[in-house]
Amino acid sequence: DAGVTQSPTHLIKTRGQQVTLRCSPKSGHDTVSWYQQALGQGPQFIFQYYEEEERQRGNFPDRFSGHQFPNYSSELNVNALLLGDSALYLCASSRVAADYEQYFGPGTRLTVT
């Protein structure tokens, strides 16, 4: 049973560019949440997708957007990249009807230069 997978593993972008990160949830999970983890910090909630809709959103600007597909996989898009967007981006999946345990993927390390 595959866990949560994310791609790519690492990414280097230039300020002002746009990036798309991808996530496939654990089998049987229908909810995907995205987190940003800066170095030495805890993960910060970006948004959550369920039934292909953004259900909740954290305190992130509109430059951060997402999508969930019918197979429950998800994408995180970041436009107009800033140096401060450099971080580990984590995807976590869960079952909405379960007890909220979240399974995290290995993350995508984004570096903005």
Place this chain on the structure above:
Amino acid sequence: GQQVMQIPQYQHVQEGEDFTTYCNSSTTLSNIQWYKQRPGGHPVFLIQLVKSGEVKKQKRLTFQFGEAKKNSSLHITATQTTDVGTYFCAGGMGYSTLTFGKGTMLLVSP
């Protein structure tokens, strides 16, 4: 907005010593979860507490949820070098979204 504070930020112990990390929320939580992140890794779920005053044990780890559901602790008895990592608490406020603390980094010297 909801804030979750965790102390200490960092602790270095000798193998065999005990370790405790504390978590406090600015608001009442529906549940609290604990995660462990090894260096270079991703958070791995340890446990969830839901009930007021709940205590759960996993081998050498003891987790507590406060009576007011605003604080929690993780205690490790007789640490081992395999316990090295950062321990995060995460407060749940509905659905599956979590507010993470900044974590406590644990170093264990043999």
